[in-house]
Amino acid sequence: MTAIVSVFVASPDGGRGLARDMAVRWALREAGVAHDVRPLAFADLKMPAHRARQPFGQIPTLDSDGLTLFESGAIVLHIAERHGLLPADAAGRAQAISWMFAAVATLEPVIVEREVALLLEGDQPWTPARLPLIEARLRQRLDDLATALAGRDWLAGGFSGADIMMVSALRRPAAQRLLGDWPTLAAYVARGEARQAFVAAFADQHARWQAARG
Amino acid sequence: MTAIVSVFVASPDGGRGLARDMAVRWALREAGVAHDVRPLAFADLKMPAHRARQPFGQIPTLDSDGLTLFESGAIVLHIAERHGLLPADAAGRAQAISWMFAAVATLEPVIVEREVALLLEGDQPWTPARLPLIEARLRQRLDDLATALAGRDWLAGGFSGADIMMVSALRRPAAQRLLGDWPTLAAYVARGEARQAFVAAFADQHARWQAARG
Numbered sequence: 001m002t003a004i005v006s007v008f009v010a011s012p013d014g015g016r017g018l019a020r021d022m023a024v025r026w027a028l029r030e031a032g033v034a035h036d037v038r039p040l041a042f043a044d045l046k047m048p049a050h051r052a053r054q055p056f057g058q059i060p061t062l063d064s065d066g067l068t069l070f071e072s073g074a075i076v077l078h079i080a081e082r083h084g085l086l087p088a089d090a091a092g093r094a095q096a097i098s099w100m101f102a103a104v105a106t107l108e109p110v111i112v113e114r115e116v117a118l119l120l121e122g123d124q125p126w127t128p129a130r131l132p133l134i135e136a137r138l139r140q141r142l143d144d145l146a147t148a149l150a151g152r153d154w155l156a157g158g159f160s161g162a163d164i165m166m167v168s169a170l171r172r173p174a175a176q177r178l179l180g181d182w183p184t185l186a187a188y189v190a191r192g193e194a195r196q197a198f199v200a201a202f203a204d205q206h207a208r209w210q211a212a213r214g
Numbered sequence: 215m216t217a218i219v220s221v222f223v224a225s226p227d228g229g230r231g232l233a234r235d236m237a238v239r240w241a242l243r244e245a246g247v248a249h250d251v252r253p254l255a256f257a258d259l260k261m262p263a264h265r266a267r268q269p270f271g272q273i274p275t276l277d278s279d280g281l282t283l284f285e286s287g288a289i290v291l292h293i294a295e296r297h298g299l300l301p302a303d304a305a306g307r308a309q310a311i312s313w314m315f316a317a318v319a320t321l322e323p324v325i326v327e328r329e330v331a332l333l334l335e336g337d338q339p340w341t342p343a344r345l346p347l348i349e350a351r352l353r354q355r356l357d358d359l360a361t362a363l364a365g366r367d368w369l370a371g372g373f374s375g376a377d378i379m380m381v382s383a384l385r386r387p388a389a390q391r392l393l394g395d396w397p398t399l400a401a402y403v404a405r406g407e408a409r410q411a412f413v414a415a416f417a418d419q420h421a422r423w424q425a426a427r428g
Contacts, residue, residue, distance in 0.1 A: 055362035056320055056355060067308040071315035078308060094281040094292060101285035104315060106270055109323035121347070126340030133335070141270065148269035 031083030080161030099162035167192030229423035245297030294375030313376035381406030
C-alpha cells in the first residue's frame with residue numbers, strides 16, 4: 001500500500017524544503033517506500049478530518065499500512081525502525097533514538113525560539129535586546145553538538161533517522177545562518193543534503209510548490 | 215542488572231519533582247524495574263564522564279542492560295517498549311509514540327517558553343508585553359490537547375508512556391497554573407499524579423532532595 005503524507009498545498013517556505021514534511025519525505029526516499037501526498041490548504045488544517053489525524057492541526061501526518069502517525073519525529077522513527085535506518089545493534093539503536101529526541105526536544109526548540117524572535121516578533125521593540133540572549137542559548141547547544149560530532153560523519157554509527165531529524169533542525173535558517181562558526185556542523189548538514197534521497201525528496205517538494213504557484 | 219538514572223544531587227525545584235528525571239523515575243516505577251541513581255552536582259554536568267553519556271550536559275541519562283540512553287523521551291520510550299507501557303496493537307502503539315513526540319516537541323517548548331519568560335527573563339522590561347503573546351501560543355496548544363482528551367482517560371488507549379511524558383510536561387508550573395481553564399486537562403494531570411507509581415517516584419526524588427538539604 002502506498003504511504004500518504006499530508007503536506008501543505010503551497011508551503012510558505014518558497015519551495016526551500018523547510019516545512020516539516022521534508023524530513024518525512026527524506027526518510028521515505030531513504031527507505032525506498034512508495035508514497036503520495038495529501039495536500040492541505042491552511043483552512044483544511046482546522047477541519048475535523050485533519051484534526052482526527054493531527055490534534056494540533058499541523059503537518060505532516062503519515063498513513064501507512066493501516067496506521068496513522070503524527071509528529072515528524074514519530075513518523076521518521078516509524079520508517080527508520082522498519083527500513084534499516086537505525087543501527088542494527090541495541091546500543092547503537094538506543095543512541096540513535098536518544099539523538100532523535102535530542103533533535104526535536106533539545107535543539108529545535110532553541111532554533112525555533114530564534115525563528116519566532118526574527119519572524120513573529122521581528123518588529124517588536126524588544127527584539128534587538130532579546131536576540132543576544134536567545135543566540136547565547138542556541139550557540140551553547142550548537143557548541144555541544146559540534147563537540148559530539150567531532151571526527152564522526154553521523155550521530156550514531158552509520159547514517160540513521162537521527163541524522164534526518166538533526167540535519168532537518170539545523171537546516172532551519174535561524175540555525176543554518178549561524179553554522180559558519182562551526183565547520184563541523186556546516187559539513188554535517190552538507191553531507192546530509194548531498195544524499196541522493198535528500199536530493200530526490202527536495203525535488204519532490206519543490207515540484208509541488210512550483211505546481212501550486214502556477 | 216539494576217538500571218542507573220543520573221539525577222541532580224540537589225534538584226533546584228525544591229523537591230517538587232519537576233526535574234526531568236521525574237518522568238524516568240515514574241516510568242521505572244510503572245515498569246517495576248529496580249533502579250538506583252547517579253547523583254550529579256552542577257559541576258559534574260560539564261565533566262567528560264557525564265558528557266560521554268549526555269552531550270548537552272543535562273539530566274537524566276539511563277544505563278540499563280549495557281545500553282546508555284539520554285533524553286527523557288527516548289528513555290521513557292525504551293522502558294515503555296520493554297515493559298508493557300505501550301498499547302499492544304500496532305495502531306495504538308503508533309498513536310502512543312506520536313503523542314510522546316508531541317509532548318516533548320509540540321507542548322513542552324511552548325510551556326518552557328513561558329517558563330523562560332517568567333524566570334530567566336522575569337526582570338526584563340519587555341516581559342509584561344511579551345507574556346500575552348506567549349500565553350496565546352500556549353493556550354492554543356492546551357485547547358487542542360483538551361479537545362483530543364475529551365471523553366478519554368489517557369492519550370492512546372490505556373495508560374502509556376505517552377501519558378508519562380504529557381503529564382510531566384503539563385506539571386511544569388508554567389502550564390499547570392493555567393489548567394484551571396481546562397478541567398479536562400486538570401483532571402488528566404490529577405489522574406496521572408494519583409497513580410501508585412507516580413506517588414512512589416515522587417517520594418523517591420523528594421527523599422533525595424531532603425537528604426541533600428541535610
